[in-house]
Amino acid sequence: MSPELLGLVLDATLETLYMVAAATLVGTVLGLPLGIFLATSGKGELFEAVTVNRALGLIVNATRSTPFIILVVAIIPFTRLVAGTSIGTTAAIVPLSIAATPFMARIVEAAIREVDHGLVEASLAMGATPLQIVRKVLIPEALPGLLLGITLGIVTLLSNSAMVGAVGGGGLGDLGIRYGYQRFMPEVMLLVVVVLIVLVQAVQSLGDRLARRVNHRLRRS
């Protein structure tokens, strides 16, 4: 394979990493509070707000059920508003983040709901405020699940990022389609797939390792 092609793969890898990292950051920053709220605003829960909870749940579900490629195209006006342009790698971060946020929120919600309700009760009995319970009890206790969830979110973003070629987002998926498929260069396609596999493996094993390190529910030898 020519050095030019290798250079293209390297550039595409960096673009993918840039998009995924940015969307992970936005998705987590927005998804974490949203997920915590979803997990704690049901009937009889810390921040009881049943109507808001239902409304947010509906929006989250609607976003999650929209196929990503349709979402990318559908929100082009919004993307232009936020990023100044609807084309390019930076612009692609907008739909990626919008898809990542409800995904992260549901994962965070599930992890928070896994925390034994007895701990919330014990904290209330100690005189903790709802915010203290979130900060000192729910998040630390759910941390292993949260880290695994974020890992899953990153892997999903890697796969979503392959579709932003539709708006000139670049990245590995785009390269694979344009060179590997449209220009009949199977070696480029193969390399792209290999790089993606390596990235997913790296992200997953890093996530697993971190989650294990913070999980004190497991007895260590």
Added chain:
Amino acid sequence: MLQHALAAPGAAASPLHAAPDTPPKPIVASGYGDDPTRTPAARDAMIRLDAVSKHFAPRGSEAAVTALKDVSLAIPRGEIYGIIGPSGAGKSTLIRTVNGLERPSSGVVRVDGVVISGLDEAALRAERRKIGMIFQHFNLLSSRTAFANVALPLELAGLSRQAVRAKVMGLLDLVGLADKAERYPVELSGGQKQRVGIARALATDPKVLLSDEATSALDPETTRSILALLAQVNRDLGVTIMLITHEMAVIREVCHRVGVIEDGAIIEEGTVRDVFARPRTATARSFIGSLPGREPPPAIAARLTPSPEGARQTVLRLTLSGAAAGAPVISALARRLDIDVALLGGQVDSVGGEPFALLYLGVPTANWASGAVTSVLGEWDIRTEVIGHVA
């Protein structure tokens, strides 16, 4: 505020297992005698419930439930008060009204004079810091070490790091876990976890400790050591303890007074000694009967007949408590009536810190029928029941 838990330097060093044998403070252990000024209603109560009811609205397919019906209770300062009842009787709801985890539908809950049931959230949080609570499943944070778990209520209260450190080490010392400070809950046994729970509950120097089935997940031996620790906390720190349980052995081991709850109502109440000696309700009797040695020995029970007709031996159940517990009943009967007395079964131990004996005796039916046995036993304050006759 540190000195409270650390006030008794000997406390940490004293053997925790020795406590159940030591009688509790006489003022409590002796019951309230005949002096009306010392009845719990007259003395100022640490915990007081007046006509507390709790209804749960129907939810989904579940019907509406009345968990508490018009419950009134007064728990004096410095006492260990046990609530016993079958599951679903409302014990959990009852204890949760005391720290406001459950708001009563009607009635008033007071702790140390403060109307808990009428506080807003912020005021309630402040009061909760004066009320410790321990749980059946310990409810320790798995992400925190023993040290950090005990430190949590102090962090919530906004104490400085140094103050937290000194306080927590003192508490871990008190519960005998100073060497386990850096262990995570998963590395601790059930008994050790509950000790951490107790240390955590005592961190803010509470006046009251609520125990929600704290020993129900523990084996009998560990249960005894945890109860001994609670008795020590009560004795040395003067903490008033309210506990709920479904095990009569727990009541017998540490409580001064007991309330029996059934279907959301307190159906019987009194000093542990009195309730053990003279249970008035079937529920109380069945709880007491569930203790080992309480039922007639199976071999005898199988041969009992209700009628004395043609019987050789009559089986009596004697309940001896307090001053009468040491009554030499067997030798007195044997010597005075010149009869043989068979000891068929029984149990001698301490209830509410006092000696308590329950004996199954076999006496000749002729002597029982003549009233001679009853007149000898009548010299002591002993409860005598005829269980049946053996041919």
